[in-house]
Amino acid sequence: MTSTPGTAPASAGGDLPTRTFGPPAAVVIGALIIGFVFTVVLEFLVIISFVGQRLWRDPLMMHDVLFTLPLVLWVLVAAGASVVCLRVITQWLQLDEDGFELRSLFRRTRSARWEEVGSVIAVRDISRSTDAGEALDPPETAYDGVYVLDREGRRLLAVSSRFFGERAQEMALRRARAAGIRIEHIDAITLAELGREAPQALTFMDRHPTLLLLGLLAFYAGHNVLTFVVWGL
16 A cells, blocks of 8 residues: 645635536436346346236235235335435535535435545555556546545545545645645545544445345345245246
8 A cells, every 4th residue: 555645725716616527427317227237237136026826816915914015015116216216316516615415316415625624545446456447547536435524534535536526536635736625636545444443434335345246136036035025936
């Protein structure tokens, strides 16, 4: 791990325009595709069983808990996937000389003034696994993450190049420098090292992406087995 902490003297930020950043088109399309996969592709057995057998006519539907459970779980999956997709595709980040504001549907608005910010950590490369994708160098102008922390080290905002683009990261860093906030640049670090250096910068999903994926796979496998046992094909 190599890092370069640095500060810049406070300067007038009025010459920097107010900017609003949203998810790139690739993120919007990707979110819709992922939502379709989680709602339709991975639930294909549930859907064909329900439609093929016209189970809405079955007298047990909505009257027997076990018989209705596969449908209830599918509705919850569809609702959850819709909420996540809408959170991603409707999010926007506004940066100006006073502070920042992050909004989207189904998300609590996050806002803070630059006076409330204690430090910013800009990480060029976060090693998450040993697969071939990690061997690819990111663009020189992109960071894996720019983390804005309060004076107690709690995370206020994470600006990802994947969700907001490189220009959003650049503007966040320029605003922080103009406000005289200490910025720590890290070239390369692992998730474990970042967790030790800034314990509150990462969420549970950031720390344990593999565990989250395994949990999702276990849920879908269990849901399909339950559907086959209760409804058949």
